[in-house]
Amino acid sequence: MEFDHVGIAVRSIVASLPKWELALGVRASAPEEVAAQHVRVAFLEVGPTHLELLEPTDPSSTISRFLETRGEGMHHIAFGVPSVSQQLAEIAQRGDRLIDRVGRPGARGRTVGFAHPSAFGGVLVEFVERR
Ligand code: ZN
DSSP: OEEEEEEEEOSOHHHHHHHHHHHHTOOBOOOEEEGGGTEEEEEEEETTEEEEEEEESSTTSHHHHHHHHHOSEEEEEEEEESOHHHHHHHHHHTTOOBSOSSOEEOGGGOEEEEEOGGGGTTOOEEEEEOO
């Protein structure tokens, strides 16, 4: 397992990106829409890892609900694993809750899956399949 990225919920990527680019001294990837998750995302490369800015594209997006209740800020952390579905199965096997039972299409053409925050001390954890 390796660290992959930190996800940050924002109301607007266009409004937030310049602040992050200036603060980190890096340029972000072109924003990408992940239709299945009703979000638009942009990644900033920070050393060996990334920040992912997530903007909702639909009121039904989980990011919309997050912004309503908590405002902008840290949303999840993500780890790279060889197999997302296998990782999720192992978490289920030890009796912890999942959001996704199997991997699904995510940003950057990669398979992703989320565990429930109760499985990781209140932190929403995403798994990203390594290439
Ligand atoms: Zn993510």
